[in-house]
Amino acid sequence: xxxxxxxxNTRSKLAVFNQDTMMYSTMEMNRxxxxxxxxxxxxxxxxxxIISAVKQELSELVKKLGDLHIPFxxxxxxxxxxxxxxxxxxxxxxxxxxxxVAGAFSLYPNKDVLVIDAGTAITYELLLREGGYIGGNxxxxxxxxxxxxxxxxxxxxxxxxxxxxxxxGNNTNEAITGGVQNGLIFEIxxxxxxxxxxxxxxxxxxxxxxxxxxxxxxxxxxFVVPNLxxxxxxxxxxxxxxxx
Numbered sequence: 001x002x003x004x005x006x007x008x009n010t011r012s013k014l015a016v017f018n019q020d021t022m023m024y025s026t027m028e029m030n031r032x033x034x035x036x037x038x039x040x041x042x043x044x045x046x047x048x049x050i051i052s053a054v055k056q057e058l059s060e061l062v063k064k065l066g067d068l069h070i071p072f073x074x075x076x077x078x079x080x081x082x083x084x085x086x087x088x089x090x091x092x093x094x095x096x097x098x099x100x101v102a103g104a105f106s107l108y109p110n111k112d113v114l115v116i117d118a119g120t121a122i123t124y125e126l127l128l129r130e131g132g133y134i135g136g137n138x139x140x141x142x143x144x145x146x147x148x149x150x151x152x153x154x155x156x157x158x159x160x161x162x163x164x165x166x167x168x169g170n171n172t173n174e175a176i177t178g179g180v181q182n183g184l185i186f187e188i189x190x191x192x193x194x195x196x197x198x199x200x201x202x203x204x205x206x207x208x209x210x211x212x213x214x215x216x217x218x219x220x221x222x223f224v225v226p227n228l229x230x231x232x233x234x235x236x237x238x239x240x241x242x243x244x
Contacts, residue, residue, distance in 0.1 A: 001045045003070060004233045005061070006099070007032060007053035015227070016043050017234040020106075022227065033064045040068050048244050050075060050237035052095040052229075071244040075099065075233065079240050082109075084132030094123075096229055101125050101133050103232030104205055107225070112199040115228070116188060119208035120144060124191055128199070139187065142210050145180045161213060185217050192220045 002017040012032045015025040040046060049072035065072050077090035083105050087093050104113040104127050115125040125136035142161055150158035162177045169175030196202045207228040215224050
């Protein structure tokens with residue numbers, strides 16, 4: 001069994017996989033090491049682990065994994081992948097981006113796939129059936145855009161996402177909501193149109209914390225995969241198990 005640990009800036013996700021099937025998942029704010037005893041007791045057959053972490057200091061987690069006799073690898077571009085990474089600076093490639101691409105490959109091998117990860121930032125990753133992972137783009141996410149308008153102006157209020165937006169706002173709140181949400185929807189649809197024109201058989205995957213918000217607001221057929229990053233990490237671990 002595989003233990004997958006994804007440590008972000010503010011929260012962490014842990015999952016247990018039996019081959020390709022997710023048996024368990026949880027989200028924690030900061031007690032990753034403290035969860036390991038409980039997870040190991042519940043799934044004693046865990047025998048390998050992968051860590052994806054934005055922070056460098058992992059001594060407590062590494063010690064706990066050692067105490068539980070769970071060998072691990074840490075995600076990075078130096079690992080082996082079944083697709084070519086054509087990104088010109090792979091050492092700067094975010095682990096979340098790399099894991100999402102691996103998840104897309106595991107679900108749709110030999111396909112042209114665009115991964116849209118709608119989180120704090122929104123990322124676009126393009127994986128081609130011929131050529132591998134060629135790169136992607138990074139843009140401010142939904143809540144980041146709301147916060148930017150409030151932070152960098154004197155009078156605009158801080159708003160959060162709304163269920164619907166007005167094409168033309170009739171008051172300041174509607175103007176902000178329409179500008180932020182329509183702007184991001186138009187951005188995503190612009191990418192979908194341009195890339196689909198070049199790759200007509202394109203499969204589009206949507207993931208991230210705001211995925212459900214955009215799901216019914218986009219015209220093109222997309223597939224929402226909430227756990228794409230965890231799926232990708234599990235796939236990478238299996239592909240690199242020889243290194244443990």
